[in-house]
Amino acid sequence: MIKETEKYEVGQSLPWAEVLDSLLFNEDGLIPAIAQQFDSREILMMAWMNRQSLEETLQTGQVCYFSRSRQKLWRKGESSGQIQLLREMRLDCDGDTILLLVDQTGPACHTGRKSCFYNQVKDDRVSVIQAPLISPDILYRKNQ
Amino acid sequence: MIKETEKYEVGQSLPWAEVLDSLLFNEDGLIPAIAQQFDSREILMMAWMNRQSLEETLQTGQVCYFSRSRQKLWRKGESSGQIQLLREMRLDCDGDTILLLVDQTGPACHTGRKSCFYNQVKDDRVSVIQAPLISPDILYRKNQ
Numbered sequence: 630m631i632k633e634t635e636k637y638e639v640g641q642s643l644p645w646a647e648v649l650d651s652l653l654f655n656e657d658g659l660i661p662a663i664a665q666q667f668d669s670r671e672i673l674m675m676a677w678m679n680r681q682s683l684e685e686t687l688q689t690g691q692v693c694y695f696s697r698s699r700q701k702l703w704r705k706g707e708s709s710g711q712i713q714l715l716r717e718m719r720l721d722c723d724g725d726t727i728l729l730l731v732d733q734t735g736p737a738c739h740t741g742r743k744s745c746f747y748n749q750v751k752d753d754r755v756s757v758i759q760a761p762l763i764s765p766d767i768l769y770r771k772n773q
Numbered sequence: 774m775i776k777e778t779e780k781y782e783v784g785q786s787l788p789w790a791e792v793l794d795s796l797l798f799n800e801d802g803l804i805p806a807i808a809q810q811f812d813s814r815e816i817l818m819m820a821w822m823n824r825q826s827l828e829e830t831l832q833t834g835q836v837c838y839f840s841r842s843r844q845k846l847w848r849k850g851e852s853s854g855q856i857q858l859l860r861e862m863r864l865d866c867d868g869d870t871i872l873l874l875v876d877q878t879g880p881a882c883h884t885g886r887k888s889c890f891y892n893q894v895k896d897d898r899v900s901v902i903q904a905p906l907i908s909p910d911i912l913y914r915k916n917q
Contacts, residue, residue, distance in 0.1 A: 635884045641900070645897045720890070723889070748792075750792075
């Protein structure tokens with residue numbers, strides 16, 4: 630259904646409820662979601678959402694993913710305190726990827742780094758290019 | 774293996790060949806790749822890469838994906854002429870997502886828009902927020 634917007638002018642719209650029904654969740658009921666810091670435009674992480682986490686995120690304004698490893702809703706920041714406030718949600722042309730423009734409290738990465746994309750591939754090496762903002766030991770202890 | 778870098782200082786590195794062997798390709802041999810315009814930091818698209826497309830992208834400096842619908846290598850721009858020059862490749866902390874910092878020629882989206890993420894979810898509507906740079910009819914005709 631989202632394909633209908635391909636030829637839309639700026640400002641034309643469709644009902645979200647109907648688009649939601651037509652999103653291309655994969656065979657596990659999941660859709661990839663990219664989190665980008667709304668002001669610096671840094672890409673923070675990529676994770677997965679199911680229908681419920683998408684709806685909760687829009688309702689609460691606080692990003693909720695679906696954890697594939699734990700097989701349950703993952704309210705970002707529930708153990709670290711480092712939440713993501715939703716500023717804007719976008720969908721791609723195919724309706725198979727979500728873009729979340731967020732305001733990230735502290736680091737997005739479990740290593741304590743702002744972004745999960747801190748490994749750079751260059752000249753046959755993979756090098757770390759970002760230092761932690763805070764030690765993960767402190768990050769996860771302080772909320773337990 | 775990429776998890777070894779979690780506690781690395783900035784500048785510490787691993788051999789790419791070994792990291793490549795340990796990347797978390799899914800059951801179809803694919804890994805998601807986010808393309809971001811290197812200077813404006815706009816997110817252009819999300820697509821999938823297999824091992825061969827990853828290696829080709831690094832070798833040629835021009836982004837190559839794997840098309841799930843066509844089940845073959847997809848040299849971005851091969852039909853539209855709108856190529857992506859690779860400026861930098863990054864990996865996330867889990868080794869299951871690629872970030873491509875690129876210089877996109879013209880639009881990244883098949884609709885002629887700069888980015889594929891031109892649909893905004895807001896107030897129970899999905900609205901188009903970006904106009905095409907060029908008509909897709911012209912975009913795809915001119916290289917045939």
